[in-house]
Amino acid sequence: MDVVIPRRARRTHSEAFKQSVISACSVPGVSVAGVALANGLNANQVRRWLRERGVEPPCRCAREAVSLAPAAEARFVPVALVPGAEPRPVIRLDVQRGEARLKLEWPIEAADACGAWLRQWLA
Incomplete structure (x- = not known):
């Protein structure tokens, strides 16, 4: 009797697929982990692909400062209630x-x- 132990096969991805994942990672504000998860990959694998191709992964910690307009003063906003729409006890x-x-x-x-x-x- 021969016992065959199934071996886990490695997945292979085409270069076109790798390039599409890498280009998705280069969009500002996108996380590498999020792109990897959306494509069924491990984030470390995607980071390795970036490193092998000399692509600098986006740095999410050094974002440009965003200037915000001063917040408007908080005030009461009246809301009209529809008659009969109140929750019944x-x-x-x-x-x-x-x-x-x-x-x-x-x-x-x-x-x-x-x-x-x-x-x-x-x-």
């Missing part, structure tokens, strides 16, 4: 009796019916 119960577990939402307007049903269920 409900009775929420989480009851366990033996092996039975019950999660219940009941309209607050029918609280008396909820109480009667709950008394009957627990009896």
Whole structure:
């Protein structure tokens, strides 16, 4: 009896694929790890491809300073509510009796019916 041990085959990628990944990494603000993940690769593999081709990986730590306009003063902004769109109050119960577990939402307007049903269920 011959025992064959399966060997893990290395994946090979075409040069065109490698160049497309490298060019995607050269876009400002893009992370090498993000490009690698999107292409099903390990980030270290992509960094090696960059290093082998003499491409400088983008440095995310030395970004150019971005000047921001001064923030506007915070103020109250009124919001118009649509009539009838308010959330209706409900009775929420989480009851366990033996092996039975019950999660219940009941309209607050029918609280008396909820109480009667709950008394009957627990009896």
